[in-house]
Amino acid sequence: MADSEPRRIGVSIELKPHAYDPVTNPELFEGVLARRVVAFLIDVVIIVIPVLFATMFVLVFGLITFGLGWVLLWPLLAPAAVIWAICYYGMTFGSPASATIGMRAMDLEMRTWYGAPAYFVLGAVHAVVFWITVSVLTPLILLIGFFNQRRRLLHDILVGTVVINNPSRAQVLRPPRRGG
Numbered sequence: 342m343a344d345s346e347p348r349r350i351g352v353s354i355e356l357k358p359h360a361y362d363p364v365t366n367p368e369l370f371e372g373v374l375a376r377r378v379v380a381f382l383i384d385v386v387i388i389v390i391p392v393l394f395a396t397m398f399v400l401v402f403g404l405i406t407f408g409l410g411w412v413l414l415w416p417l418l419a420p421a422a423v424i425w426a427i428c429y430y431g432m433t434f435g436s437p438a439s440a441t442i443g444m445r446a447m448d449l450e451m452r453t454w455y456g457a458p459a460y461f462v463l464g465a466v467h468a469v470v471f472w473i474t475v476s477v478l479t480p481l482i483l484l485i486g487f488f489n490q491r492r493r494l495l496h497d498i499l500v501g502t503v504v505i506n507n508p509s510r511a512q513v514l515r516p517p518r519r520g521g
Contacts, residue, residue, distance in 0.1 A: 434464025
C-alpha cells in the first residue's frame with residue numbers, strides 16, 4: 342500500500358440484496374399469513390403442554406410437602422417456562438428445516454432476508470422480539486403483514502427475517518411456465 346493512500350480502518354458493511362422477490366416468485370408468499378397463524382397456535386400448544394405438566398407437578402409436590410414445594414418451586418416456574426419457550430424456538434429455527442414444528446406442519450420456513458437459513462440465536466431473538474412487540478404494541482402490529490409484498494410482520498422486519506413457503510409447497514403453487 343502506498344503512503345499516499347488513506348489507511349482503511351473500521352467495519353466493512355456488505356449490503357446484500359433481498360433473496361426473495363414477491364413479483365418474480367409470488368408462490369413463496371401465497372397464503373403465508375393465514376398458515377402462520379395456524380402454525381403459531383400449534384407451537385403454543387407444544388410450548389404450553391410441558392408447562393402445564395410442570396405446574397401440576399409443583400401443585401402436587403406442594404401438597405405432599407405441606408407447602409414447602411410451593412415455596413421452593415413456584416418462583417422457578419415462570420422463568421423455566423420462558424427459558425423453555427426460547428429454547429424451543431431457537432432449536433427448531435436452528436434445525437435444518439429452519440422452522441418450528443407448527444411451521445413444518447404448515448409447509449413454512451424462516452430465512453434471513455438475504456436467503457440464509459435461520460440459526461439458534463436468530464430463532465431465540467425472533468421469539469423474544471415477537472413477544473415484546475406484541476406485548477408493548479398490542480397484537481394490532483401483526484396487521485403490518487397485509488401492507489408489504491413479502492408479508493413480513495414487524496418482528497420479522499426488526500430481526501431481518503422472512504417467512505416463506507417451503508420449496509415443496511412453492512413448487513406446487515408455482516404457475517406452469519409458458520413454453521416457447
